[in-house]
Amino acid sequence: MALSGLDIYKLLPKTNCRQCGFATCLAFAMQLAKKTVAIEKCPFISPEAKSILEAQALPAIKLITLGSQESKFDIGNETVMFRHEEKFRNPAGVGFIIEDGLSDTEIRERLRKINQLKFERVGQQLSVNLVALKQNKDASRYLEAVKLLLDNTTLPMMLMSKDLAALKQAVIISQERKPLLYSAQQENFAQIGALAKEFQLPLVVMAQDIDQLRRLTKELNGLGVNELILDTGIKPLADKIWDLTQLRRQALKRSNRALGYPTLAIVEQTDPYLEAMEAGAYIAKYAGLVLIKGWSSWEVLSILTLRQNIYTDPQKPLQIDPKLYSVGQVNRDSPVLVTTNFSLSYYTVLGEVEASKIPAYILSVDTQGMSVLTAWAAEKFNAEAITKSLETCGVKEVIRHKDLIIPGYVAMISGDLQDQSGFRIIVGPKEAAGIPAFLKKLN
Amino acid sequence: METQLVLEKWPGVVSTVVIGAKKEAGGSRGNTVTIGGQNSLPLLFKEGAIPHKPIIAFEIWDIAPQDWPDELISAYGKAINDPLAWAEKCVNEFKAELLCVKMQGTHPDFGNKSPEKAAKFISLLLSKVRVPLIIIGSGDDAKDNLILPACSEAARGERCLIGCAVQDNYKTLVASVLADGHSIIAESPIDINIAKQLNILISDMGLSLERIVINPTIGALGYGLEYAYSIMERARLAALSGDKTLASPFICFIGQEAWKSKEARVSVEQGIIWEALTATSLIQSGTDLLIMRHPQAAQKVNNYIENLFKDKE
Known part of the structure; x- marks a missing residue:
């Protein structure tokens, strides 16, 4: 729990000496609570008070960076249990487990496909994050496979091995990639912890039981290993959801520092549909990193789209610049369709206009990111707003007709809009899916 | 010191709604379906009772569907042109526990079927299949x-x-439902306040809260799913905290939304996974009843639900 200004005030010297730059200790405390100033500004703070305040300034769930250079990504630093309370911050990493028992050709081919898993949806790039190499064969085969990874992908790596000597060899050749090590358990934590410390690498801690997990992270912290990710192992789906929920609650509601790390969930399903659904549950329920095996683009696209949905900021709907957009080789007779500047509305319309292969203009009206019906209800997508947008967007200079196509759901504004704008209003389909057929008929 | 689990106990409980009546209850159904009754957040079995699984209802129409993509039509074959045969196929071949029939053919633009013909169709359907409707x-x-x-x-x-x-x-629908002993779906446009208001209005007319199911309206995966997801989480939290006017089970029209998406028209696998993942994500946010279209998506989601509830009942 975050300390309030008054809680912090009680820890200060209460002398109002002004050396911090504020008139009173209380004013300083209020700024500390907002995290706008550093505690170091107070020269008389006691060491005990300082350590309490420093601890409370740390995020409840540690931010962990995986990988290096361009492909690195952050997980953790989450602050809420439900996305409507604020937002989920750092999208769960999605990674792929590859086993060293595959042939060289198979590994290369798998990596080639994984590297290509990049998608664009509503103006955002969706991509996968990591490749985990699991050791099933001997140390020399594992090292060969690590080299294949190094040569064939730039994605961050995770090294999964129970053979400490092999793991160390693998780390030596891949250390520049900052691989994530898997995993510290009761019987090996001291040795693998030393390896993580020596090479400054993040480490997965694994225990079936949450209390056992807490003890292990404490031991590792004692050894100076602090870049950790928590795993409670492979379990039935509902048990795993319980663990992930409990770990998030421990960090946020109990300020349990020993469990204040991002979490890992490994999906073990051979059926791609079940794999995607299970990965989806872990993404929705708090996993920081989700590992799967399937690499079909249809499966991965569905998982990445869910991640995009869950991690969208509920306070800031995805918006685009409200203006006139042209699609294809437009000319002065091209049709004009109007929609909102909510990304989902715009990109859905765009996709269908492109599919129709008929060049057209799309006018995106500033609705502050609201969708068609919501914006209409809020009077941001009515005759006045659309007329104003028509006046300022420059459409009149690029077309020689006066037809405007509006979404079917706002057919009721046609009359008003026609009167105010002087355009002839054509009511389009309710759903964007109807646009291609509609435009063809119009032609 | 042992780690103390953070357990949440809720004063509220979601109301239990039974769909279908067997002979002893005055109906002619072969089975009934019960939803709701939980006093825990979705899938947190260790915190409270979750007495009933989410249930899938197959969506059928009273006419052959016009705007369904081929990936969907082909899953049913010729039966889809005859609504009664279509219904029987869902029950006999795909083991549907209940059916959701959309009376599309009554729409002025889709045949404008008369009330008498619509009633006749429902009577025929009830005699053809024995699952709840x-x-x-x-x-x-x-x-x-x-x-x-x-x-x-x-x-x-x-x-x-x-x-x-x-x-x-x-009002018209509430009066009918009251008179004929059914339950009602209350639809609100992704808005928790309207959902609450509508439940109050309906119960004020004398239909008990135990006969209301909330349709929060949803978007498919990639098409605004997150709005419904969060509205449902908020409503369920309110219900569990004791707000009886929001303590109704949820119904989500999964298939209808998922098969509108561009992705569902790319390949049959993409369509099935789009519908399935839309369904399971909304199970995570609390849906009790899922209206689905593709038999294979329904089967995969059923497998998923079985996995979730294994050893939990």
């Missing part, structure tokens, strides 16, 4: 006010779930 209007308010009472009467005593009542058109 959900009956949905075509979405044309004026016409729904004519055909839904006729359908309700034709199914009197069968304890169907009928919808959708909306904020500015609920």
